[in-house]
Amino acid sequence: MADKADIWLGTLSLMILKTLEMMGPLHGYGIARRIEQTSGNELSLNYGTVYPALLKLEQEGAIASEWGVSDNNRKAKFYELTRAGKKLLEHETRSWEQTTNILERFLRPAREA
């Protein structure tokens, strides 16, 4: 069970990094919203789960946070990719693609033959 949660946390981090790359600085709510929309609402995401993931990324130095004001004038904490975060995103994207490629080959061996 711990394994499953870890994998989920890992993919969530990747989604967060990608979202921040595409949208620029964004608050936790916006990130959760965006991830849900991007997944075509196929992910049922508890918005709360992005926060531990955000914290983890911040601790690792991949993102930085700062209090600011949102579009509709609410105080909100904004997260932004750091340079290390960009590098991490590239690396994680590559390794994720590799993983899915390998799995693809396993799951559809007929195509190869």
Add this chain to the structure above:
Amino acid sequence: MRRLRALWIRLCHGLNWKRRDEDFAAELESHLQMHIDDNLHSGMSLEQARRDALIKLGGMEQVKQAHRERSMLPFWENLGREMRLAFRTLRKSPGFSAAIMVTLVLGIGMTTAMFTLVYSTLLRDLPYPGADRIVRILDVRVSGQSTGMLVGMPRFFDVRERSKSFEHLGFFFFGHETLNADKHLPLVLRTAATDADFWNVFE
């Protein structure tokens, strides 16, 4: 490196967790407000908007707990809690605590004393060069009258004459002498007598 950095930050955050908690509470509050705003825009009633936002968040306390666990090492937090509990329990039953403390103190003290003794008498080498080659020869009789392990002088000279295994052989014995120094009261002296080769043993 990334992991190390995170670990370090989590260790440090054991120290100012209260400020962190408040900061995160504010962040969650702003999250809920934004969500409620959006829900109101899409035509929900205030009550409905609030409920929906809370449900989508996944429980205020659960999120706070998950955040707290990530923000510092749970171990760190638990350690504090365990320590407080331990102290409270100890204070609640002073007799029991005292008994345990005395047991511990005695146990540790005795072990230390024993080890000191064993170390200095059995384990530690004598403080002389080649200490592992210094031996004491005793005379132990299998039959006949015991000499109390003492080696008689003639025997010592015999041993020295025929020995090939020892670099140096010396003897020593203890005695009591009386010192009469002109007008002072006589003094009892504990003395030891040796021969000249005795000192070569320890060089």
